[in-house]
Amino acid sequence: xxxxxxxSFKVSPVSPLAPDGRYLARxxxxxxxxxxxxxxxLVGVSVLWLILGxxxxxxxxxxxxDFFTQRPLPYGExxxxxxxxxxxxxxxxxxxxxxxxxxxxxxxxxxxxxxxxTIVEVIRFCSDLVAGLPSIVVGVFVWALLVRQVVGNFSxxxxxxxxxxxxxxxxxxxxxxVLLLVPYTLREAALALGVxxxxxxISVVLPSARAGIITGLVxxxxxxxxxxxxxxxxxxxxxxxxxxxxxxxxxxxIQLYNYAVAPYxxxxxxxxxxxxxxxSVIGILSTLARVATRGNNR
Amino acid sequence: xxxxxxxxxxxxxxxxxxxxxxxxxxxASGHWMQVxxxxxxxxxxxxxxxxxxxxxxRAATAIIGPSGCGKSTFIRCLNRMHEVxxxxxxxxxxxxxxxxxxxxxxxxxxxxxxxIGMVFQRPNPFPSMSIYDNVVAGIKLTRxxxxxxxxETVERCLNQAALWDEVKxxxxxxxxxxxxxxxxxxxxxxxxxxxxxxxxxxxxCSALDPIATFKIETxxxxxxxxxxxxxxTHNMQQASRVADETAFFLAGEERIGKLVEFGPTNQLFTNPxxxxxxxxxxxxxx
Numbered sequence: 001x002x003x004x005x006x007x008s009f010k011v012s013p014v015s016p017l018a019p020d021g022r023y024l025a026r027x028x029x030x031x032x033x034x035x036x037x038x039x040x041x042l043v044g045v046s047v048l049w050l051i052l053g054x055x056x057x058x059x060x061x062x063x064x065x066d067f068f069t070q071r072p073l074p075y076g077e078x079x080x081x082x083x084x085x086x087x088x089x090x091x092x093x094x095x096x097x098x099x100x101x102x103x104x105x106x107x108x109x110x111x112x113x114x115x116x117x118t119i120v121e122v123i124r125f126c127s128d129l130v131a132g133l134p135s136i137v138v139g140v141f142v143w144a145l146l147v148r149q150v151v152g153n154f155s156x157x158x159x160x161x162x163x164x165x166x167x168x169x170x171x172x173x174x175x176x177x178v179l180l181l182v183p184y185t186l187r188e189a190a191l192a193l194g195v196x197x198x199x200x201x202i203s204v205v206l207p208s209a210r211a212g213i214i215t216g217l218v219x220x221x222x223x224x225x226x227x228x229x230x231x232x233x234x235x236x237x238x239x240x241x242x243x244x245x246x247x248x249x250x251x252x253x254i255q256l257y258n259y260a261v262a263p264y265x266x267x268x269x270x271x272x273x274x275x276x277x278x279x280s281v282i283g284i285l286s287t288l289a290r291v292a293t294r295g296n297n298r
Numbered sequence: 299x300x301x302x303x304x305x306x307x308x309x310x311x312x313x314x315x316x317x318x319x320x321x322x323x324x325x326a327s328g329h330w331m332q333v334x335x336x337x338x339x340x341x342x343x344x345x346x347x348x349x350x351x352x353x354x355x356r357a358a359t360a361i362i363g364p365s366g367c368g369k370s371t372f373i374r375c376l377n378r379m380h381e382v383x384x385x386x387x388x389x390x391x392x393x394x395x396x397x398x399x400x401x402x403x404x405x406x407x408x409x410x411x412x413x414i415g416m417v418f419q420r421p422n423p424f425p426s427m428s429i430y431d432n433v434v435a436g437i438k439l440t441r442x443x444x445x446x447x448x449x450e451t452v453e454r455c456l457n458q459a460a461l462w463d464e465v466k467x468x469x470x471x472x473x474x475x476x477x478x479x480x481x482x483x484x485x486x487x488x489x490x491x492x493x494x495x496x497x498x499x500x501x502x503c504s505a506l507d508p509i510a511t512f513k514i515e516t517x518x519x520x521x522x523x524x525x526x527x528x529x530x531t532h533n534m535q536q537a538s539r540v541a542d543e544t545a546f547f548l549a550g551e552e553r554i555g556k557l558v559e560f561g562p563t564n565q566l567f568t569n570p571x572x573x574x575x576x577x578x579x580x581x582x583x584x
Contacts, residue, residue, distance in 0.1 A: 183422070185418060185420060185422040186422055186424060186425075187382075188379065188382065188416075188418060188422070189418065189422040189423075189424065189485070189488075190424075190435070190439070191379065191382055191408075191411060192377065192379060192411055192415060192416035192418075192489070193411065193412070193415065193435065193436035193439070193440075193488065193489070193492055194408055194409065194410075194411040194412030194413075194436060194440060194492060195408070195435075195436060195439040195440060196408050196440075197408075199439045199440070200439070203435075203438075203439050204424055204426070204435075204439075207424075207426035207427075208424070208425055208426050210426065
């Protein structure tokens with residue numbers, strides 16, 4: 001046996017570490033709260049899966065190749081699809097993005113990089129107000145302006161304009177938020193090299209925030225893609241293929257709505273099918289954006 | 299007051315440009331700066347006042363002093379970085395580069411910074427760019443260089459920054475994949491790529507370990523044969539290791555930084571003329 005030394009320490013009779021009643025109560029309370037939070041998380045997620053599952057179950061019978069390639073048929077005829085609505089939705093979304101992305105991006109960049117003082121607050125406030133507008137109000141406005149006045153009839157263009165109005169505030173706020181996340185030291189580094197500010201914004205700040213910006217853009221497209229009310233008032237919908245932006249154009253949400261309010265069970269199934277397609281289109285867009293930004297983030 | 303003020307304003311910026319083409323760093327006697335009665339403000343608050351000094355060509359000038367004495371504010375006045383940022387920041391007095399006022403009325407601050415580069419406290423390579431692109435970022439973002447020029451610049455500057463051997467096989471890797479010390483040398487290479495007349499360094503080693511610090515100090519001693527260097531440091535040993543001249547800043551009760559003493563580093567550390575300098579370097583305050 002090795003000599004452990006001459007000093008010996010007494011073991012205290014009462015452990016200071018013994019659990020007391022308050023500790024047990026606290027432990028129980030902690031477990032209870034953790035459980036509640038877990039339940040909340042499960043409920044939140046399960047809503048998504050319930051909706052998705054139900055849409056798939058109800059819509060699956062409607063899904064076949066024709067559904068994606070054929071135009072809708074009158075009631076009574078078997079088959080047909082919602083192809084004009086799919087192409088119409090894509091067309092309207094592209095045009096809406098062409099209008100909304102430059103404006104939203106520019107506005108977000110202005111807020112984050114250039115704006116100073118009161119004007120920033122004013123723009124932010126207005127942007128939030130637009131974001132809070134009920135989409136049907138946007139629809140009525142565009143209807144009064146474009147459908148009744150400038151173009152003179154229901155048109156894809158009017159639909160795209162109303163969707164871009166819905167997209168812009170979403171883009172503005174996400175772009176501003178992600179640009180403000182870019183460390184100030186990177187801006188300093190660029191400026192200290194003698195790089196002009198506009199060049200710094202384009203070549204240093206924007207690429208650093210690329211992933212966040214793309215996420216914001218996709219989010220806005222996804223949000224706009226599901227809008228129905230403004231489209232009902234502006235594009236009207238179309239059973240036939242149409243690429244003419246000055247004429248009514250089909251859109252998935254409108255087709256879904258028309259099928260859903262009809263009294264025929266066959267059309268109800270088609271409505272579920274259309275819902276499934278709408279979710280898929282948005283899901284595919286989001287996935288593409290995720291893939292595109294992966295790996296370049298850092 | 300300065301020679302440059304007799305020259306029509308529009309010529310002033312171009313004169314500085316011409317300088318670089320006619321005087322290669324190999325043959326010229328180097329670039330100097332003259333600071334006269336400089337004061338800097340953050341909004342209404344005066345941060346430094348009455349600073350005058352001459353920054354010698356091809357030498358390292360250290361700025362030392364306790365926290366809050368205005369060292370960083372001062373060095374940021376030397377390339378007009380002080381006015382960047384939030385709020386209305388002002389500078390009064392004159393700062394001459396080779397005799398030309400960098401605060402002259404028609405002088406573009408962006409232009410000034412191409413001649414007076416800066417390395418910051420924390421290494422800040424651009425995370426969205428490769429090592430290669432980081433080095434030539436300044437060139438690429440200010441003009442359209444040829445591929446050969448880019449390749450040459452990358453090799454030259456990484457060599458000058460003593461980083462070439464460590465990264466030559468992974469130039470396409472992200473700048474943020476390097477260690478802290480390597481990142482800081484990458485940032486130095488990035489500044490050198492602009493062929494600056496003067497290189498400002500704001501506590502370049504404060505975020506680095508002793509070994510990385512030693513490498514940067516060796517590098518500064520190498521670079522000052524070619525470049526005029528101003529370095530802010532809170533480390534007095536560092537000042538004595540790298541600097542030919544040292545300036546001691548101190549803020550008084552009113553929190554306005556002032557230049558207390560300026561002179562050859564040896565003299566300032568061994569035989570300071572001001573009692574406050576002596577108190578600081580012997581560790582009695584600050």
